[in-house]
Amino acid sequence: MNTIDLEVDGMTCGACVKHVTQALQGLPGVNAVVVDLAAGRASVSADAAQSGARMMAALEAAGYPARLASSSAPDSQPKSGACHGGKTGGCGCG
Numbered sequence: 157m158n159t160i161d162l163e164v165d166g167m168t169c170g171a172c173v174k175h176v177t178q179a180l181q182g183l184p185g186v187n188a189v190v191v192d193l194a195a196g197r198a199s200v201s202a203d204a205a206q207s208g209a210r211m212m213a214a215l216e217a218a219g220y221p222a223r224l225a226s227s228s229a230p231d232s233q234p235k236s237g238a239c240h241g242g243k244t245g246g247c248g249c250g
Contacts, residue, residue: 157187160208161225162198164215167191172220179218180211197225 164176173191176198180189185203192198200211208224215222 158202158204158206160200160202160206160211162200162208162211162215162222163225164191164196164198164220164222166220167193167196169193175218176215176220179214179220183210183214186211198222 167173167176170193173193176191177189180186180198180200183202183206185206186200187203188201190199198215200206202211212222212224
């Protein structure tokens with residue numbers, strides 16, 4: 157089992173957390189997803205065959221650009237920009 161930590165842009169509300177969680181849980185081999193709205197991060201437990209690139213692609217398709225998390229402490233400052241990176245996500249927060 158692997159744990160992959162991602163920095164996720166565009167999350168501004170609980171509905172965003174739900175959308176990110178669903179996008180990641182829909183991938184084969186994903187066992188658990190924990191999303192931290194305040195830190196703008198998602199931690200994914202998955203089979204070794206699941207890659208961070210697939211997870212980032214799934215989040216991009218859902219309107220949440222993501223990248224592998226750096227080893228530094230999470231940025232607790234709010235992310236700038238509109239919900240979903242300016243795209244309509246249907247959550248009603250933007």
